[in-house]
Amino acid sequence: MNDPADPFAHDATPRRSSALEQRLGRFIAPLGWLLAALCVVYAWSVVEAPIDRTQGVIQKILYVHPPLAYGAYLGFVVTGVAGLIYLWLRREEFDRLAIAGAEVGVIFCTLMLITGPIWAKGTWGRYWSWDARLTLTLLLWFVYLAYLLLRSFSTGGERTARFAAVYGVLGVILIPLNYFIIEIFGSRSMHPENLERGSLGDGMGWPFLLGNLTLFVAFVYLVTLRWQLEELRAEEAFRLAGEADPMNESALR
């Protein structure tokens, strides 16, 4: 049961971080500075953007809401793909990436679910409608909350990783499935069918583009940071395991 050669053995000694993760650390500080600079420009552009003639100032949620949505979907795809790679290659760093993707995805999704109804109340007159995108997003939010709960309720590091990976893959399968369902059974969408830059008013394109860029960089930054944190935790567990068992020489630096 506890064969050290089997990377899936339940209580195998935690291993050191991979070369990939060690290279990751270099990007964090530059990404942070880039993000800080972008935030300033982004905030300025949103303040300067013209106020919508029909919707008023509430229309400025546009510069936050859709970019959050892209981040949320991206996070969930990262989780599913990283989980799949983990099951395939059985390398722990991809499990750590999956955690990062899910947590950051849930944050983006939550913020999207908060900003959406505020905008909806201001323009459609009610907080919620059961249209395709809203329902799909709500379902995905539940799937990834369940993913995080599964992780925190499961026992044993490696088993948790496997269970979570299977559930994460299921989550990604559910995205097209749910989309298909709502296309058939759902009501008509209140969202615009396509959001091309041409459909935006004068002076709204740039802040929107900046919003997308800034929140994308924020997404990458947060995922990298979270990944790094998980890696440091694994490293520390590895070190403690080495101290607790001095005979295990392979664990000593």
Place this chain on the structure above:
Amino acid sequence: MSVAWTILRKDLLGEWRSRDRVLSMLIFSLLMAVAFFFALPDARAEDWVELLPGLLWTAYVFSALLGLNRSLALELENDALSGLALAPGHRGFVFLGKTLANFVLISFVEAVTAAVFALLFGVDLLGAAPALALVVALGTIGIASIGTLLGAMAVRSRFREVLLPILLLPALFPLLAGAVDATRAAVLALPLPFEAIQLLIVIDGIYLVVGFLGFDYILLDE
């Protein structure tokens, strides 16, 4: 494949001897019927026909949750899960055996539940029985397959009874949408909606494949 048949026989025999799972699921379904009656005090006789598909599936899903939790918790006693993991061949066949057993038990409970609901709410389901059976069977394959996979995860975590519904329900929503739509058509004696049936078949296929492949990873460390 013989592994799957053996597990199916073992589960059904165990259930036949104790009858505790089916009995608790049935009682729960009955309680749901009473709860629906009190939740919808203004419903008139003709309203129940419209409401029945949704109510039936609500009862089906929640009583299935009870059964699924128990189905895998059973295997924890005497460390039976290790024995299952050691079964010869691909572990996916263990999944198929458990799924089949769950399918049979849930289907039985669903049939009785439908009869009881028809009686209590005064809706004639006899004429609709063949179409209804097809739709319910298609929906139940999906519930049993993904429920068995997720149950095997939930059962080995803390708060297992709480975790299974949280894991399972988001995966059941697409299935429920199709099943309720097709059930409504069956109850109202309309032609079955092709899209919904197609959808149920696709979801069943996906869940069976995901379960078959995923179970290999779930039982790995027993």
